[in-house]
Amino acid sequence: MATMTAAEKKAEAKTQYNAFLAACPSQQVLARVSGKWVTLVMSALGSGPDCTGEPRPMRYSELARVLAGVSPKMLSQTLKSLERDGLVTRTVVATVPVTVSYELTDLGLSLHGTVRQLKLWSEAHRDDVAAHQDRFDARTIPA
Amino acid sequence: MATMTAAEKKAEAKTQYNAFLAACPSQQVLARVSGKWVTLVMSALGSGPDCTGEPRPMRYSELARVLAGVSPKMLSQTLKSLERDGLVTRTVVATVPVTVSYELTDLGLSLHGTVRQLKLWSEAHRDDVAAHQDRFDARTIPA
DNA sequence: CAGTATCCACTTAGATACTG
DNA sequence: CAGTATCTAAGTGGATACTG
Numbered sequence: 347m348a349t350m351t352a353a354e355k356k357a358e359a360k361t362q363y364n365a366f367l368a369a370c371p372s373q374q375v376l377a378r379v380s381g382k383w384v385t386l387v388m389s390a391l392g393s394g395p396d397c398t399g400e401p402r403p404m405r406y407s408e409l410a411r412v413l414a415g416v417s418p419k420m421l422s423q424t425l426k427s428l429e430r431d432g433l434v435t436r437t438v439v440a441t442v443p444v445t446v447s448y449e450l451t452d453l454g455l456s457l458h459g460t461v462r463q464l465k466l467w468s469e470a471h472r473d474d475v476a477a478h479q480d481r482f483d484a485r486t487i488p489a
Numbered sequence: 490m491a492t493m494t495a496a497e498k499k500a501e502a503k504t505q506y507n508a509f510l511a512a513c514p515s516q517q518v519l520a521r522v523s524g525k526w527v528t529l530v531m532s533a534l535g536s537g538p539d540c541t542g543e544p545r546p547m548r549y550s551e552l553a554r555v556l557a558g559v560s561p562k563m564l565s566q567t568l569k570s571l572e573r574d575g576l577v578t579r580t581v582v583a584t585v586p587v588t589v590s591y592e593l594t595d596l597g598l599s600l601h602g603t604v605r606q607l608k609l610w611s612e613a614h615r616d617d618v619a620a621h622q623d624r625f626d627a628r629t630i631p632a
Numbered sequence: 633c634a635g636t637a638t639c640c641a642c643t644t645a646g647a648t649a650c651t652g
Numbered sequence: 653c654a655g656t657a658t659c660t661a662a663g664t665g666g667a668t669a670c671t672g
Contacts, residue, residue: 359557359558363557363558372604372607376522376523376528379523380523381645386516389515405653406655407653414503415506415646418656419655419657421655422655422656423645429625430622430625432618432622444654446654457610457614460606461515463607464604465514465515471600474596475574477575479573482573483573525664526665550634553634558666560665562637563664563665566665587634588634589633
């Protein structure tokens with residue numbers, strides 16, 4: 347039906363693009379890393395509670411304390427996805443009550459290192475960005 | 490009122506944490522970069538339509554064509570936020586009808602380079618991650 | 633051409649309460 | 653201690669129609 351051709355072509359183009367999007371490596375990492383808590387969990391695990399130390403394993407409750415404000419749901423969800431991706435290990439010690447500790451894998455550590463690069467960029471350019479924002483807002487809002 | 494103390498302490502801790510979160514540089518870049526279209530726009534502008542060329546300016550409609558499936562709303566919104574952050578420039582040429590072109594700034598180019606690192610990590614480790622996911626799912630789902 | 637305006641759908645995160 | 657279950661709020665992206 348010729349009447350559908352335009353819409354069909356559009357839909358098809360979009361499907362193809364979504365496929366490309368889904369396959370795009372940078373999109374995948376970005377999606378993984380951009381969850382609200384994932385970088386914070388990885389930071390805690392990768393640099394200690396104060397983000398300035400050595401990588402070390404931490405327990406669930408310790409993470410919950412360090413990441414003040416995280417709900418059990420989000421912490422659990424975040425840790426599970428990181429475990430699924432092979433970025434952290436989950437170790438259960440059969441004490442009573444049970445003890446669970448989480449630790450970055452080598453893979454997780456390497457991603458942490460890469461994300462650190464982004465962080466360094468941010469620290470290096472945050473003033474730049476803020477200045478641009480101010481100028482932009484000054485030009486657009488007051489009108 | 491003593492009955493509110495626990496809730497108050499919790500709220501305060503959360504406020505403090507949100508402040509930390511807001512101040513955390515890596516969170517800021519992540520938030521900026523993780524919009525669905527921002528890396529795609531930056532890629533198009535930074536590597537040409539096929540992601541393998543040189544940085545060059547592109548027009549609104551050209552971006553809309555290359556990023557098949559993007560709505561005018563999202564493209565406009567994405568470009569505006571990138572412009573606000575000083576990552577792209579918006580140039581209006583007073584032809585008729587009007588012509589607008591967008592181009593990465595040096596700042597935008599440098600962020601593009603940093604994000605490229607993430608992309609390289611992803612390409613290097615995607616099989617690793619997929620393998621972990623498969624093993625994880627195999628262990629958890631079939632139970 | 634280069635957007636803006638409006639309305640809707642979906643995903644994501646948080647609060648809260650309960651369990652092995 | 654280490655979570656799970658449920659419900660709700662909020663933010664984010666999409667479809668569509670219209671404008672300077």
